Amino acid sequence: MAFKVTVVSTSPIDGQKPGTSGLRKKVKVFKQPNYLENFVQATFNALTPEKVKGATLVVSGDGRYYSKDAVQIIIKMAAANGVRRVWVGKNTLMSTPAVSAVIRERSGADGSKATGAFILTASHNPGGPTEDFGIKYNMENGGPAPESITDKIYENTKTIKEYPIAEDLPNVDISAVGVTSFEGPEGKFDVEVFDSADEYVKLMKSIFDFESIRKLLSSPKFTFCYDALHGVAGAYAHRIFVEELGAQESALLNCVPKEDFGGGHPDPNLTYAKELVARMGLGKSDTGGEPPEFGAAADGDADRNMILGKRFFVTPSDSVAIIAANAIEAIPYFCSGLKGVARSMPTSAALDVVAKSLNLKFFEVPTGWKFFGNLMDAGMCSVCGEESFGTGSDHIREKDGIWAVLAWMSILAHKNKDSIDGDTKLVTVEDIVRQHWATYGRHYYTRYDYENVDAGKAKELMEHLVKLQSSIPEVNKIVKGIRSDVANVSSADEFEYKDPVDGSISKHQGIRYLFEDGSRLVFRLSGTGSEGATIRLYIEQYEKDASKIGRESQEALSPLVEIALKLSKMDEFTGRSAPTVIT
Ligand code: G6P
Ligand code: ZN
Numbered sequence: 001m002a003f004k005v006t007v008v009s010t011s012p013i014d015g016q017k018p019g020t021s022g023l024r025k026k027v028k029v030f031k032q033p034n035y036l037e038n039f040v041q042a043t044f045n046a047l048t049p050e051k052v053k054g055a056t057l058v059v060s061g062d063g064r065y066y067s068k069d070a071v072q073i074i075i076k077m078a079a080a081n082g083v084r085r086v087w088v089g090k091n092t093l094m095s096t097p098a099v100s101a102v103i104r105e106r107s108g109a110d111g112s113k114a115t116g117a118f119i120l121t122a123s124h125n126p127g128g129p130t131e132d133f134g135i136k137y138n139m140e141n142g143g144p145a146p147e148s149i150t151d152k153i154y155e156n157t158k159t160i161k162e163y164p165i166a167e168d169l170p171n172v173d174i175s176a177v178g179v180t181s182f183e184g185p186e187g188k189f190d191v192e193v194f195d196s197a198d199e200y201v202k203l204m205k206s207i208f209d210f211e212s213i214r215k216l217l218s219s220p221k222f223t224f225c226y227d228a229l230h231g232v233a234g235a236y237a238h239r240i241f242v243e244e245l246g247a248q249e250s251a252l253l254n255c256v257p258k259e260d261f262g263g264g265h266p267d268p269n270l271t272y273a274k275e276l277v278a279r280m281g282l283g284k285s286d287t288g289g290e291p292p293e294f295g296a297a298a299d300g301d302a303d304r305n306m307i308l309g310k311r312f313f314v315t316p317s318d319s320v321a322i323i324a325a326n327a328i329e330a331i332p333y334f335c336s337g338l339k340g341v342a343r344s345m346p347t348s349a350a351l352d353v354v355a356k357s358l359n360l361k362f363f364e365v366p367t368g369w370k371f372f373g374n375l376m377d378a379g380m381c382s383v384c385g386e387e388s389f390g391t392g393s394d395h396i397r398e399k400d401g402i403w404a405v406l407a408w409m410s411i412l413a414h415k416n417k418d419s420i421d422g423d424t425k426l427v428t429v430e431d432i433v434r435q436h437w438a439t440y441g442r443h444y445y446t447r448y449d450y451e452n453v454d455a456g457k458a459k460e461l462m463e464h465l466v467k468l469q470s471s472i473p474e475v476n477k478i479v480k481g482i483r484s485d486v487a488n489v490s491s492a493d494e495f496e497y498k499d500p501v502d503g504s505i506s507k508h509q510g511i512r513y514l515f516e517d518g519s520r521l522v523f524r525l526s527g528t529g530s531e532g533a534t535i536r537l538y539i540e541q542y543e544k545d546a547s548k549i550g551r552e553s554q555e556a557l558s559p560l561v562e563i564a565l566k567l568s569k570m571d572e573f574t575g576r577s578a579p580t581v582i583t
Helices: 035-047 067-080 096-105 147-157 196-205 210-218 234-244 274-279 316-330 350-358 371-376 401-415 431-442 453-467 472-482 553-567 571-576
Strands: 006-009 025-026 055-060 085-089 116-120 133-136 160-165 180-186 187-194 223-225 294-298 305-310 310-314 341-344 362-365 383-386 390-393 442-453 489-494 511-515 520-525 533-543
Touching: 035 067, 035 116, 035 133, 035 147, 035 160, 055 067, 067 085, 067 116, 067 133, 067 160, 067 180, 067 187, 085 305, 096 116, 096 196, 096 310, 096 371, 096 401, 133 234, 196 234, 196 401, 210 223, 210 234, 210 401, 223 234, 234 371, 234 401, 274 294, 274 305, 274 383, 274 472, 274 511, 294 401, 305 316, 305 401, 305 431, 305 472, 310 316, 310 431, 316 341, 316 350, 316 383, 316 390, 316 401, 316 442, 341 350, 341 371, 362 371, 371 383, 390 401, 401 431, 442 453, 442 571, 453 472, 453 511, 453 520, 453 553, 472 489, 472 553, 520 553, 533 553, 533 571, 553 571
Parallel strands: 055 085, 055 116, 085 187, 223 294, 341 362, 341 383
Antiparallel strands: 006 160, 025 133, 116 133, 180 187, 294 305, 305 310, 383 390, 442 533, 489 511, 511 520, 520 533
């Protein structure tokens, strides 16, 4: 079928600066005339026509509301920009980690390889007509575009005058697997719809020992529950956990992907994954019955994960440290060693202690998965993670929610390899974590989020904290005035990162107050919200003394919390007496 190219005049639209992870706005913003089109064309222009012409492009996402319209628009624009092929997940569904895997691993029937992807997701933000939509571009390595590209995209959105589009191209049926071919002014253009679970399952099988996990799952001692929060993880969960690993169907909660995530907030944390939290015996009300031994949840696009044991929460910062500490023994992919490990700055230093003890290369990067990608491409990092419920490895260039669950299952299978059949008690998630603390010490950790705060006030709060940093003695006077039982602040700064691979410098990546005993207070403005500002406060305290590692974390941290709130004048600036979410 032949198509023509029309050039549409447009003008710049304000506010199209990509955040930590692409452009995220309310659906109604995206539905404005030319809004999506301007951003897509600004991206094509940033990549340069040479790279776009003849390219194979992946376009898919978490299937949230507006994805189906957006896919058709991007297909028409890709055709008009001379893209050779577009690969689309069936019903637009492809998790963010699966997109990364498809870019890196998949070959088309003619041997073609993808050169990049538009991922349609607002990750953990709610979806639906009145909620969020989002788009981000991933590069040839399967990772998010670096700042050099996102800056160019933003610049282009400020000067854009026109974009080409194949308006007469019929909508492609994205519900059926297959190839549809078209003929444009520059030659052939194909749209291939496929099920990305095949590629993803193959990759997971090359990393983990599915046989040993299957054995764990078949044991009556081991019970499991997975909550996809109606995000795209559901499209993979049945295949992997039920079909490949033999879990019961009833182990899957909310695993049917929905455009509006069933009206929920698809963020896997103790506040939003309510059903799972209740099932795991961590809710306010008891659901009755014995909770499963292991529980996990994913966010909308399936790159985040939450790991739970029976009545037990594993902090994401501990999770990555524990995976790193056990990877070599428990996960075949790492059997020859780890190239290095990395965490984002606000993530607790639990990983640092493991790195030191195992003599591993270690990196502390700003928030945002893209910073890990460079290290991985350079062969400097194998395992990395963030406090924001992201964990992953160099098998792809995105964090990977299901990978994290399989990593934990592998560790559980390994620790239980002798006990799974016999009468011995199961080594539980909680046992593994407590053992880890006993070996490496415990990093008490909590995060306070103040969502949708007035942007001006949030900025003022940050400026106030930066100003305070000019005099540490002054800070200590204030701190001691609030609580005399905490250590002194030894230094304070705004985190700045020099990428060891390309030398690029990222400034203003969060305000840190570092205490003499290793405790830390970190303040950051979120880069993923779509309305107002979200202030994040991260609080951490290291405890080496084995007799003091069993405390309630909120109680152990309460002196530091008090200091953080008073030092920052949080209530005063935000007008809030409590955070929106505590994780
Ligand atoms: C996304 C990125 C993560 C990052 C997180 C931070 O999920 O992929 O790498 O940690 O955003 O979000 P924030 O809202 O704190 O900027
Ligand atoms: Zn996500």
